Amino acid sequence: MGVLDALNLDGMNVVITGGGTGLGLEMVRGMAEAGANIAIAGRRQGPIDEAADMVKGLGRKSMAVSTDVTDTAAVNALFETVLDEWGDVHVLFNNAGIVRETGRPPLWEITDESWRIGIETNLSSAFYCARAISKHMADRGSGKIVNVASGFGFRGGRDNYMYTAGKGGVVNITRAMAVSLGRYGITCNAIVPGFFPTEATNATSMSLPRGDLIPIGRTGFPREFGPVAVWLASAASDYMTGEMFIVDGGGLAGGMAPTGYGPITELA
C-alpha cells in the first residue's frame, strides 16, 4: 500500500449537483475514473443523462436525477432516491450555481426576485443539500461535503451582487460545517475555481478576463478539476477540513496590478 492508494474511490457513492456540464462534468469524469459511483443532479435531463451514461461506460453505477436545487422538497427527494437505490452516500459535491442571471444591472435595478434566485441557487442550495444528507453521514460517522465557491467569494466583482454574496456565504458556511460536523467524522471543504471557459460562462455575457490578465497567462481547462475532485472525495484529504482549495492560475495570489506589472526599486 502506497500513499497513492488513498485516492481510490472504489465503492464510494457520490452525489453531485450541477454535474451534467462544465466543471461539474469533469469532476464527475475524474471521480468515476477513480472508481466512484455517481448520482448526478441537475435541472436539465439531457446533460445529466449523458453524464450518467459516461459514468456507466466506465463501469460504475450512476443515476441522473432531475432536481431544482432551490426546491427543498426536490432536494430531499433526491437524497431519498439515492439512499433507496444505493443505501449509502459518502460524498456530496455542491456544485450547482449560476454565474449570473440576465444582464448586469446597477444595484438600484436589481429586483427582489433576481436577488432571491441568485442567493437561493448559489448559497441556499448548498445548505439544503448538506442539511438533507448530513444526518445520514453523522449516523455512519463519516462523510465528505465539498462546496464550490469562487474567487468572488473573497473579492468583489463589479455589478455582481448575488454571485459575490452567495459565494462569500459558501466560503463561510464551509467553515461552519467543518467546525460543527468534524465531531461526526464529516469533513467540509470548498473548491475555488478561477476563470474556466464553460458552457455556463459562455452562455452569459459576463466578460471573462482574457488569459493574459491571469498570472499564468491562460484561463483554466475544465479537466484540471478532475484531480482536485478526486483528492477531496478520497481518504487522501482526511486531515483537511474547513479549507479553500484555490485553483485559479494565481489570480487570488495577486490581483493588485495587471499580470507582469513589476516596478524595480533599488535599496536606498
Added chain:
Amino acid sequence: MPVPNDWTLEDKVALITADTRGWTPVLASALAEAGADVAVAGNSAEYVESAAAAVTAQGRRSTTIIGEFSGYAETDAAVDKTVSELGRIDILVNASLTEFGKPTLDTTEFEWSTVMDANAGAAFRWARSAGRKMTQQGSGHIVNIISEMAERGLTNHAAFSASQAAIQQMTRSLSLEWGTSGVRINCIATGWIELDPPSIEEQQKELFVRYLPLRRKGTPSEIATLMIYLSGDFSDFTTGQTIFVDGGAMAHA
C-alpha cells in the same frame, strides 16, 4: 484498485530538503512512488540518507547533498548536482523547517535572524536556485511546506510565525513573477502533524487536540498526496496558493 491516471510524476526529477523532524523520508518516498527520481539535501546526514533510502526502496534513483545551504553558491551547487546526477530538475519541495518558541522579551537578535534565515531565507535561496533552471526550461513546480502559523498567531511565536508568513508572501509574489515562465509555486501549511502520533484516546488528553474540529493530529502521509498533486503537471492551473491541512484549525473562530 484504480489510481487515477493523472497522478504521476514519471520522468520527473525532484529535489527535497530534509530537517530532523523525520517527515522527509515519508514525502520523498511518496514522490518516488509517483514515479520521480529524488535528490535529498540537508545538514543531517542521518535524515538525508534515510530519505534517500526511502526513494531507492521505491525503485527510483536518488542522490544526497549534505550542507548548510546558507548562501546562493551552495543552493545553486545542490541544484547543479541534482541535474548532473539525475538529469534535470522539475520539482523542488522545501520540507525543512526550523521550529522556535520563546517569549519575545527573551528572544535575542541572533535567534530572530537565525529563525528568519533558516526558514524564510532558505526558502528564498532554494526557490531562487531551482527557479533559475525552471524558468530557463519553461516548467517546474515548487512546493513549500510551512506551518499554518503563517496565517495564525501563537504566543511565544512572533519570530517563528513571521518566518512562515514571509514564505507565504514570497510564494504569492513568485507565482506572479514566474507564472508566464511555466513555474508553479504553492505552499502546504500544516497544523499539528506528528510522525507517529499516539492513539486518538491518548491524543485527546491534550486540550489542543480536543479543540481541533477533527479531534486528532495528522501524519506526514496525510500531506503526501497533496504534495504530489502540487508537484505534477496536472495541477498547472494552481499557483500562488497556500493550502492548509490542519484538521480544521484554520476554520475555527
